[in-house]
Amino acid sequence: MKTADPELMRAINRFNVLDTIRRHGPISRVEISERTELSTTTVSAITASLLDDGLILTRHEGDIRNAAARGRPRVMLELNPEAARVVGAKIAANRMVFAVTNFRGEVLSNLTLPIRVDRQPIAVIADLIEDGVRRCVVDADLSLDDIDSICIGLPGVVEHRTGHVRSSPIFRETNVDFASEMTSRLDVATIVESDAHAITLAHHWFGRARDLDDMVLVSLEQTLGLGVLHAGQLFRGAGGLSHNLGDLVLGVGRSETIRLSMLAGEKAILGEHAMDGRFAEAVRLGRGMTHAQTLIAAEDDALIAAASRAGEAIGLAVANIVTLFGPPRVVIVGSSLSLGTVFVESIGRSYRDAIPPSISTVAELVFDESADETWAQGAAVVALCELYESPWGTTGPAPAL
Amino acid sequence: MKTADPELMRAINRFNVLDTIRRHGPISRVEISERTELSTTTVSAITASLLDDGLILTRHEGDIRNAAARGRPRVMLELNPEAARVVGAKIAANRMVFAVTNFRGEVLSNLTLPIRVDRQPIAVIADLIEDGVRRCVVDADLSLDDIDSICIGLPGVVEHRTGHVRSSPIFRETNVDFASEMTSRLDVATIVESDAHAITLAHHWFGRARDLDDMVLVSLEQTLGLGVLHAGQLFRGAGGLSHNLGDLVLGVGRSETIRLSMLAGEKAILGEHAMDGRFAEAVRLGRGMTHAQTLIAAEDDALIAAASRAGEAIGLAVANIVTLFGPPRVVIVGSSLSLGTVFVESIGRSYRDAIPPSISTVAELVFDESADETWAQGAAVVALCELYESPWGTTGPAPAL
DNA sequence: CCATTTATTCCCCAATGCGGATTAATTCAG
DNA sequence: CTGAATTAATCCGCATTGGGGAATAAATGG
Known part of the structure; x- marks a missing residue:
């Protein structure tokens, strides 16, 4: 049972503010305050902290209120695309698609490998995925050290919490601890999710929902x-x-x-x-x-x-x-x-x-x-969602849960 | 979007404490603190407030730790059965079952009316229910004024939030605002819920779950x-x-x-x-x-x-x-x-x-x-759940939401 | 009767969100 | 060009919350 202390309170409001900024593009503090129903004071405090952590940026142009813009102009806030990079992957029976995105979920590079992997041994599939991730990261002019999190989207029954793949048409084995497998290979926190969940979030963030x-x-x-x-x-x-x-x-x-x-x-x-x-x-x-x-x-x-x-x-x-x-x-x-x-x-x-x-x-x-790329992007969004929720103030890279 | 302020924080912790007391019978503050992971200080403050509001009672017997009970004995806390009374009803095609319960969900009186009501006009059904509620309340040696809330459990598709019955085998009409209907008849806040949801909560509180x-x-x-x-x-x-x-x-x-x-x-x-x-x-x-x-x-x-x-x-x-x-x-x-x-x-x-x-x-x-009475009890539990969540501190009897 | 033990409460601190006053940054009127 | 008006953002002080440690309460054991 989560105990509700001031810290949780802040985490909730902080998340709401961050999510509002993500959803509503460049947005002023006043408008955040209206949307979240937090006082301007609180919004100011939270955005200051977000700016401090480098998660958001200010932008002084783009105040698009009615032309009769009297008064002090609003300072627009937006996600700092550089705040994080994640890799999303969609693994299907006959192809693997990768996408590197920034903190906004915008695709920096993507890669499709038309390889048939179903029923290969786990190690072979993991090898191919590892390779694809590394190549896609390089394509984005980045190194794996720059990547904060990775999410692999797979078909089948996936237990997100534990990172186990209960059963998947592309695995011969059942109950595979695939998250650990990939995490140890890539040395970057890797989570596993159902491909359907990935595309669901993709549509929530960018698509039809x-x-x-x-x-x-x-x-x-x-x-x-x-x-x-x-x-x-x-x-x-x-x-x-x-x-x-x-x-x-x-x-x-x-x-x-x-x-x-x-x-x-x-x-x-x-x-x-x-x-x-x-x-x-x-x-x-x-x-x-x-x-x-x-x-x-x-x-x-x-x-x-x-x-x-x-x-x-x-x-x-x-x-x-x-x-x-x-x-x-x-x-x-x-x-x-x-x-x-x-x-x-x-x-x-x-x-x-x-x-x-x-x-x-x-x-x-x-x-x-939806295009293949969108699926991989969705997986990246799953990874981003985890980053969003994590206690940002604490610098720890390992969200032990 | 609910804004997280100290008030919400308290409401959450207060609910957790109350729920812990409900679930684990007479229980000491220390144990509440352990279960909820709140500090003993906080538990003390919250229980003091609950005592003040008359929602819980102290009991000085029943400290059943190991016999070697050194130190100051624990004071056990339990729900005050008198804190509220609710009526639950299960309406079926060929019978109506009512139960009056106390704040703990214990049945004070119950009543079964083997009446076939399906396809009667709404007004007739409402009449019968009104009558049943009144009789069951009298059977419990109470008056309607003593009743804090009522929940009617119906078969069919029920929109709990609005109190509308979208469709039910016992109604000829569709989309009936039955909650308003009963509230105005009985002059007691009445909610409507699917009978299945009622029995679900009954099993969660008392039964197989x-x-x-x-x-x-x-x-x-x-x-x-x-x-x-x-x-x-x-x-x-x-x-x-x-x-x-x-x-x-x-x-x-x-x-x-x-x-x-x-x-x-x-x-x-x-x-x-x-x-x-x-x-x-x-x-x-x-x-x-x-x-x-x-x-x-x-x-x-x-x-x-x-x-x-x-x-x-x-x-x-x-x-x-x-x-x-x-x-x-x-x-x-x-x-x-x-x-x-x-x-x-x-x-x-x-x-x-x-x-x-x-x-x-x-x-x-x-x-x-499950016995019929259990279904009606479940409906009562639905009503109690709403009371639990409501902002208790404020005396207002009408939880306008 | 006093030491010991355990439960509960008291006192004080840090953090939070909020309201009101204050400061900042712009437009508009003259 | 200057000052009033307007709106945005911040600062200050307050009430509330939960937590930690000390103090107090209430029992047992010798």
């Missing part, structure tokens, strides 16, 4: 993932587990349970097409869905039917999630969206059919074909 | 409900909606979506049996499930099959919920449990089949055939 503190994101990639944002924070189940949508059960067949992943995973959609020569090559290169889109455009009936079936299943799952969480918006992302309108419309239709009438107006569905 | 701050409860009554306890608090979707399990989609039939309620609601289980004369009478009296149990004992094949099918569907739904929330325990309650082992074992079997192996050890299933 900038305006919302509550929302749900569904990611449709090789793996089907879920991210829930609640009161501006990632909602991680009781034990800090990430959610794995693909494991959701949609019914029972003759002798087996039918999981969403069996109906709507990449494999399920491509089906026997994946066997075809040219297609198989495309899939291997991670262009499976784009290729499928061209086949659909050419009216490949089997594929159209598969896409439609998958969309239906996903629509049902989304309806269930809305039933449970009641978010004002559901952002749907992932490579499967490049299947095109057949797929997307199927999701929408099925959702509208399945959503209970009593809450049919609660949620709005938004589709977004 | 006393030891846990994170858990999920599934209620199987006429309506299928869900309660999620997260970090010791009810998790109410983004908008304060309650969850409605029955609306979960389990698949798509020829021309309609198959919802859990269609497979596992009371009606679905009893099926055509409900038409039978004696049986219909039992159902009308709210003894449908018990009666069904005797039929099952007599090896009524159709009913056994129905119970088994329903159990399967629920097992799947529970597996999905565990996939999403990852709670350490799932408490399953409700009248349907009186169907007996066929039903319960079917749930367990189906759950074990459906739960993804990677998280098969996360959650433990617990069945509990």
Whole structure:
């Protein structure tokens, strides 16, 4: 149980001020005071401390009030991009994407390695990631010493708190302590997170959910993932587990349970097409869905039917999630969206059919074909979030928790 | 955005101390200090204030440390049962149950009205509830003036924050502002909550989840409900909606979506049996499930099959919920449990089949055939929780929020 | 009756947020 | 160009909080 002392009080207000500055670009102290409902005195004190710690910068231009700007001009404050650098990575079965960002989450360099890593031994995957991180850092004209934190986004079930990967389609082993593995290799604090959570934060900071503190994101990639944002924070189940949508059960067949992943995973959609020569090559290169889109455009009936079936299943799952969480918006992302309108419309239709009438107006569905880079950026944001929350005043680099 | 000032700080610590006293029976200041990690000084100050407000009592007996009790004996503190009285109610289609409790949540009187109210006009239902509340209060040798708060637990989708009932099987109308309705009738602050949330808190305070701050409860009554306890608090979707399990989609039939309620609601289980004369009478009296149990004992094949099918569907739904929330325990309650082992074992079997192996050890299933009184008590606990959180120092009886 | 032990309270300090007064930095009127 | 007006930011003093250490209270044991 956290004891509420003045220190915590300050930490909370400090975080709110910092977060307000992050969200609302260059912003004056007065406006921070209005938004946070803290007194100008307190804002002044906190911003002084933030300036002192080099987390924010002043800027004397850009006071864009009504032209009749009487009085002393406001001094605008903004995040100091140099305050920290982090690396975010998205690891998928057939590619790894890295991004180095500054304290604002702006990408300084990024790197895509189209390597198929699934089912390789942990050590091999870790080697490749280590290499990618190092290269991406160099690309940004930095050294690893300049990096404050790293976050690896993986598909599957990830226990953020402990850094264990319970199960992932790209690992043969289960329950891997991957955070420790990478931390010891790179000698930089490294955290592990579900890729869906990463893209969720990316959309909260920069994408389709900038305006919302509550929302749900569904990611449709090789793996089907879920991210829930609640009161501006990632909602991680009781034990800090990430959610794995693909494991959701949609019914029972003759002798087996039918999981969403069996109906709507990449494999399920491509089906026997994946066997075809040219297609198989495309899939291997991670262009499976784009290729499928061209086949659909050419009216490949089997594929159209598969896409439609998958969309239906996903629509049902989304309806269930809305039933449970009641978010004002559901952002749907992932490579499967490049299947095109057949797929997307199927999701929408099925959702509208399945959503209970009593809450049919609660949620709005938004589709977004996020770029790979955005996923890696999201992972970087996860890392930044941890930095934000940590007790900045204390210089300690190791946030022992 | 809540600004963190000394007042909030005190409110937090005060709540923690009060909650610790509630949970751990008569407890000394020293032990409170240990559990909350607040200094003894602070605990002393806060308890002095709580004593001053009459929320807790001292008791000089009962220091049960090791017999070698040297030194000044500890003064035990406990909740003052007289500090508040609340009424909780559980409204079901065929009965209404009321309970008056003291500040500790102990039942002072309770009352069951076996009245079928579903689909009556709001005014009629409100009349009946008003009457029940008044009678139950009188039974406890109290007057309505003595009551600090009332909570009505209803099946369906309830928006706790606004007091609106979005949809409920017992209301013909949708989106009813039932909290206002009852508040104006009784002239006592009345809140509305999902019945599932009520029984969830009941189990957290007194039942099968006393030891846990994170858990999920599934209620199987006429309506299928869900309660999620997260970090010791009810998790109410983004908008304060309650969850409605029955609306979960389990698949798509020829021309309609198959919802859990269609497979596992009371009606679905009893099926055509409900038409039978004696049986219909039992159902009308709210003894449908018990009666069904005797039929099952007599090896009524159709009913056994129905119970088994329903159990399967629920097992799947529970597996999905565990996939999403990852709670350490799932408490399953409700009248349907009186169907007996066929039903319960079917749930367990189906759950074990459906739960993804990677998280098969996360959650433990617990069945509990909670008495009606417990549900009403749970509603009372919901009311008490609101009182707990409110700014006690200020005397205002109307917690305007 | 007094030493010992343990629980609780008292006294004082550091930190926090806030309100009001003060200072700073600009525009506008003449 | 100068001074009044206006708005932003800071400074000062206060009330409140939690914490540490000393002091006090209330029992036991000899």
